[in-house]
Amino acid sequence: MPNPRSVCRAEVISDRSVMGGEPVVRGTRIPAATIVAYLAAGHTDREIFEDYPSLPVGGIEAVRAWSGLAVAAAD
Numbered sequence: 001m002p003n004p005r006s007v008c009r010a011e012v013i014s015d016r017s018v019m020g021g022e023p024v025v026r027g028t029r030i031p032a033a034t035i036v037a038y039l040a041a042g043h044t045d046r047e048i049f050e051d052y053p054s055l056p057v058g059g060i061e062a063v064r065a066w067s068g069l070a071v072a073a074a075d
Helices: 032-040 045-051 059-067
Strands: none
Touching: 032 045, 032 059, 045 059
């Protein structure tokens, strides 16, 4: 079975059929705003991946780019 983190290109999308159009990481139901909140609270990428194992590898970077955050990647 393929690793779910490698299945899709990581990007933030908005689709009315997924979470009512709330921006999410493609291929998941993880709201981009949730990842932004984790980053703003100082969580590391590793902590976020531990809490959201279905998040694609580039998911956090996609959210950073989408939100315009200049939050440094921390592990």
